[in-house]
Amino acid sequence: MRLAHVRERNGPAGARWRLVAALDPDPPARWLDLEIARRRAVAATPALAHDAALFRQPITTLDDHLARGLRVATLGELVDRFDPNDAADDDDAILEASDLAFGPPVLAPPSLRDGYGFEQHVRTMWARRDSEIPEAWYRLAIFYFSNVSELRGPDEPVWAPARSVELDYELEIAALIDTPARDLRHDRADEAIGGYMILNDWSARDLQRDESTVRLGPAKGKDFATSIGPWLVTPDELEDARSGPGFDLAMLATVNGTETSRGRWSDAVHGFAELAARASADVTLRPGELLGSGTVGTGCLLEVRDQTLGRYLLPGDEVVLAVDRLGQLRTPIVERPSS
Numbered sequence: 001m002r003l004a005h006v007r008e009r010n011g012p013a014g015a016r017w018r019l020v021a022a023l024d025p026d027p028p029a030r031w032l033d034l035e036i037a038r039r040r041a042v043a044a045t046p047a048l049a050h051d052a053a054l055f056r057q058p059i060t061t062l063d064d065h066l067a068r069g070l071r072v073a074t075l076g077e078l079v080d081r082f083d084p085n086d087a088a089d090d091d092d093a094i095l096e097a098s099d100l101a102f103g104p105p106v107l108a109p110p111s112l113r114d115g116y117g118f119e120q121h122v123r124t125m126w127a128r129r130d131s132e133i134p135e136a137w138y139r140l141a142i143f144y145f146s147n148v149s150e151l152r153g154p155d156e157p158v159w160a161p162a163r164s165v166e167l168d169y170e171l172e173i174a175a176l177i178d179t180p181a182r183d184l185r186h187d188r189a190d191e192a193i194g195g196y197m198i199l200n201d202w203s204a205r206d207l208q209r210d211e212s213t214v215r216l217g218p219a220k221g222k223d224f225a226t227s228i229g230p231w232l233v234t235p236d237e238l239e240d241a242r243s244g245p246g247f248d249l250a251m252l253a254t255v256n257g258t259e260t261s262r263g264r265w266s267d268a269v270h271g272f273a274e275l276a277a278r279a280s281a282d283v284t285l286r287p288g289e290l291l292g293s294g295t296v297g298t299g300c301l302l303e304v305r306d307q308t309l310g311r312y313l314l315p316g317d318e319v320v321l322a323v324d325r326l327g328q329l330r331t332p333i334v335e336r337p338s339s
Helices: 035-042 062-067 072-079 119-127 134-139 205-212 272-279
Strands: 002-009 019-022 030-033 094-096 101-102 113-114 143-145 173-177 193-200 226-233 250-255 260-266 291-292 318-323 326-330
Touching: 019 035, 019 072, 030 035, 035 072, 072 193, 101 226, 113 173, 113 272, 143 272, 173 250, 173 272, 193 291, 193 318, 193 326, 226 326, 272 291
Parallel strands: 113 291
Antiparallel strands: 002 019, 002 101, 002 226, 019 030, 030 094, 113 143, 173 193, 173 291, 193 226, 250 260, 250 318, 318 326
16 A cells, blocks of 8 residues: 555645545556545445544544554555445546645654664765774664654755755655554564655765764754655555565665666665664654664765766755655755745
8 A cells, every 4th residue: 555645736825635545556646535535435334433443533644543543554444445446537536646746654753763774875984984884783773863843745845954065865765653662572573664655864964074073963964854755655565575674676866867876675784673673672662753774875975976976966956766666756956045
């Protein structure tokens, strides 16, 4: 199942987000409005509103669905009950992708822990300091807390923060926690994950470089923007590609149509199960929280700038991150708005 928040592309400003599910294989061309599907199911079988929490209240956003204590997979019943073959050509439950603007799959996650799971990327970062990877990295699923107040969805612009001229992308994947979880076991931790999406952990390399000398952790070099999307894909859609701690799926970045980064999710050393287990040690993970995979090897200009673009990002550039089965996350780079 693929889930997304959408608005009509030419709809009124400030229109509410609608939670939809894909009716087609990747790339989805048609999307089902889950609230309309819920209302029709209740109209056909009124007892549903009394027997199942899913049908009792309107479907608004995925955030609201999780806040009600329901898991992502329960929305599949709405899709299963809807037969698109019985729908009329102008059925208002079915929306065409070409008519839609997509938002973040999670609108207001409570937190984002971003990991450091790909050895090739980690080795390159430490080599820049003339050092080897610390032994602790191999033992621990390392992460830092990012900023969720500056979340961007597909096609939303990003700009370099003040006093920065070294804007960079980072090609990653995010996992959504969709049930309360504490002290997860490593062998079962991924059972707390409701789905996956593409994540771009934007970086201001000049600010980050200055801050890193203090060795406390990322701050203004990271907190100005994070992009996620274009939709959430449930784990069952990927299971046949499982490989090691990840999935054998290609990850690709392009700038202005030219490939700059390529890797595979299966290259991860520390996967989401390990990250979720460590993140939940002695604390409760809440539904809606996000975990980031860390940057895939070659997945940023800091690693490959000289061999590819020859510079950092500038206004007018377009960055597209693509992961097999997860879609494409497109971002225009613009001038920093005047304050």
